[in-house]
Amino acid sequence: MNTKSKFAIEVAHLTVSYNARPALLDVSVNIEADQLVGVIGPNGAGKSTFIKAVLGFVKPDLGTVRIAGSNAQNAKGLVAYVPQRGAVDWDFPITVKEVALMGRYQKIPWYSSPGKKDWETAMEALKMVRMEEFSDRQIGELSGGQQQRVFMARALAQGSNILLLDEPFAGVDAATERAILEVLDRAKKSGKTLVVVHHDLSTAAEYFDKLLLIKQRLYAYGEPTAVLQEDLLSQVYEGRLRIFKDIVKKENT
Ligand SMILES: Nc1ncnc2c1ncn2[C@@H]1O[C@H](COP(=O)(O)OP(=O)(O)OP(=O)(O)O)[C@@H](O)[C@H]1O
Numbered sequence: 001m002n003t004k005s006k007f008a009i010e011v012a013h014l015t016v017s018y019n020a021r022p023a024l025l026d027v028s029v030n031i032e033a034d035q036l037v038g039v040i041g042p043n044g045a046g047k048s049t050f051i052k053a054v055l056g057f058v059k060p061d062l063g064t065v066r067i068a069g070s071n072a073q074n075a076k077g078l079v080a081y082v083p084q085r086g087a088v089d090w091d092f093p094i095t096v097k098e099v100a101l102m103g104r105y106q107k108i109p110w111y112s113s114p115g116k117k118d119w120e121t122a123m124e125a126l127k128m129v130r131m132e133e134f135s136d137r138q139i140g141e142l143s144g145g146q147q148q149r150v151f152m153a154r155a156l157a158q159g160s161n162i163l164l165l166d167e168p169f170a171g172v173d174a175a176t177e178r179a180i181l182e183v184l185d186r187a188k189k190s191g192k193t194l195v196v197v198h199h200d201l202s203t204a205a206e207y208f209d210k211l212l213l214i215k216q217r218l219y220a221y222g223e224p225t226a227v228l229q230e231d232l233l234s235q236v237y238e239g240r241l242r243i244f245k246d247i248v249k250k251e252n253t
Pocket residue numbers: 018019023041042043044045046047048049050
């Protein structure tokens with residue numbers, strides 16, 4: 001049995017390379033349980049790679065990942081994942097409720113097919129993201145924001161305590177962004193830990209309990225006001241600081 005660790009995710013000296021070029025270098029961070037954490041950094045900073053390394057989808061050159069106090073290898077099923085939108089084939093012929101049901105597959109033995117309980121869990125997850133009335137539609141027929149919510153339902157149906165989401169707010173309108181944020185907040189209140197890649201620094205402090213600032217290396221992890229500091233942001237975002245000066249001002253007033 002697992003005693004619940006204080007930390008949902010413990011990453012130590014994580015180094016990940018593609019074709020001998022490091023995307024992440026010596027990243028160490030401990031993420032507390034029951035937090036809504038935003039991962040920020042410029043394009044190519046290694047945000048998606050960080051998420052994939054925590055999931056065990058990419059193999060590190062060096063370093064370790066522990067999930068809820070256990071080796072990542074023993075943690076399968078403890079972590080659910082919502083991929084970056086571009087990584088999904090939306091023309092695949094599958095209905096909304098079947099996508100949500102996919103969250104149950106790890107829990108269904110190989111000799112069995114999904115039971116009534118699995119379908120119920122899938123439908124409950126669709127309700128949580130307010131997509132139940134679309135359950136019989138093809139996923140390809142939905143808007144980007146609706147597809148994003150269905151993928152969140154798939155992750156919720158898995159029943160994992162840790163959810164990793166790669167840019168859930170990308171390409172959605174303001175109303176959908178609110179709806180997704182509400183789902184994240186509710187998931188947090190129900191005891192889940194969420195790690196969310198996020199692009200918009202102007203909302204980062206409002207949305208998240210903690211921020212993780214990354215560009216190949218870890219630059220900062222902590223309360224948004226501690227992370228959204230001009231010197232840190234100027235190192236990470238270089239020439240684009242002018243925009244962020246306003247954000248820093250806003251955060252500190
Ligand atoms: N499969 C891959 N093969 C080779 N290089 C890769 C691969 N995936 C990522 N990279 C490289 O690793 C670095 C980090 O990529 P990653 O996708 O983790 O960045 P990101 O912070 O998620 O960027 P974005 O904001 O654009 O999504 C980039 O230089 C990228 O080109």
